[in-house]
Amino acid sequence: MSNDVKPGRAAALKSALESAFIAVLASGVCLWFLISETQVPGEGDPAKLTMFGLGLFAGLCAHFAYMGIALKRAGRNVVLWLLLMLVLMPFASVVLGILLFNQVQEMEQAPEEGGASAV
Secondary structure (H helix, E strand, O other): OOOOOOHHHHHHHHHHHHHHHHHHHHHHHHHHHHHHHOOOOOOOOHHHHHHHHHHHHHHHHHHHHHHHHHHHHHOOOHHHHHHHHHHOHHHHHHHHHHHHHHHHHHHHHHHHHHHHHHO
């Protein structure tokens, strides 16, 4: 990583990661309600089940989109990571989130260290 990091780059990456986390949280809530609605056979309202299914799909699509934006802002290979996320959904997403969050931490600390050594 280079030391000529723009100050807004870390904030933009962090914003994309937070949005991806909120999207996966929303899809998890929809999955929770979808499962709880189908616990009793024959009791599930088709309209509710459809809406929860669409919410789950939309949340996962938003998660992939925001993770793709975060990958692009981090300068990583977008296609490779998105394919890994599709194949290994929960695991690759968690690993990528940790890696990108660690990169944000390093980006936020880099200007402080550079400024301290110049004095």
